[in-house]
Amino acid sequence: MSHAKQVIAVSDISTKVREIETAYRNYLDVFRIPEDHRIVVNYSAGKDSTATLAVANALFGRRVQAVMADTDNEHELTIDFARTIHEQIGCHPVQVVKRIYSEADFARRRAYMKKNWSKKQAIRMGAYRGVIMPSLARADTAFGRVWQKTAKRWGIDFETALDAALSVMHPSGNSFLDAALLHGKFPMLRDRFCTDELKIQIAYDAAIRPMLDEGEVVVQWSGVRGDESSKRAGYDRFAVDxxxxxxxxxxLPIHQWTAADVFALHRYLGIKPNPLYLQGASRVGCMNCVLCNKEEISETAARWPEHIEKHRQWEMKVRLASRWVHWMSTGTVSQAWVNSIIGFREITHRRGETVKVRRLLGDVPRLYGLDTEVQHLDWSGFYGPRGGMGAPSVPEVVEWARTGRGGKVYDLVKASLNTATCSSRYGLCE
Known part of the structure; x- marks a missing residue:
């Protein structure tokens, strides 16, 4: 038997579903949850949340409601799948919700920028903590004149960096882009505001809070599996929110399931999975997630280049909304200016050797060995630092993603990808 057939072989799914029912009813008893409680499935249109919704519906039927938060960075096939999955499962239609940023949200941000970007500002964290950024609202300073060269390089016509930033601070009609504009950056590993604002909070506000306000007891079912990461493996299967x-x-009903179990359930119940799984995707959700891996980036560039172009356009706007990028984009001039502030001082070691080291203003800023003279940022990068590049743009990241290990030689397998044929990382192709 081939590996693919082993992956999708139907196991005793009915036994696994019975285990979920037994465990769940035990939790209801332990936590004294009333029998008439409400069940809300957190839905993403991926394999795991689809399996979770199918199991919940099989056990509790019409008492189950699913909610999906559309980040506005999803593939259109994913949204279509979410809107029609009830036809396959027989459940209520999935409630698709979206965070909408208003003109009032942008007005508050514009007011903040006008007030604070006009003043000098000390960097509060990171390697440059303590360095003073200049006013971005003046064209008659050394920095302002140098920034004009940056504006010319970017192909924009504004008198000051603040003017350029204010030009994009209006609702775009896309929730993901609007969130990035308001934050002045794209989400990062340690600042996943996309998850907090575009998924968790809006799903809670739109679907769960109304039930709680009516006095209902609610249990959220989520398709989290422990074998996806060590962090998820440590989650409690049932917990108080x-x-x-x-x-x-x-x-977490399928916490101990494997991907093979999930697709076996699909086959057992006759559910066709999200079509992206037949087009090379290992996961579905944001297309792409800012934290996706090298293979996902190269796959997206080959199969759905329109999403790559979309992110490139977003970068061009978000860089204007970032005070940091404006300041750093002036290149060697601003870096020389940083060095002139930081300067150097001499230290004599115990053995009598005297060396020059970077002078710190008191204890800050701490540059931790960074060579400021070679840093030059034009972008608020959608994908963040990749391949040893400090702030690469989307096209640069795509080129890197097409290379093999080490990022220097193009991967021939990626270069010869046939996007017209079925491709499944889970052995779903016949």
């Missing part, structure tokens, strides 16, 4: 203790709970 502290946003509304005593009324809101979290349950």
């Amino acid at each position: 502290m946003r509304d203790e005593g009324y809101l709970y979290n349950f």
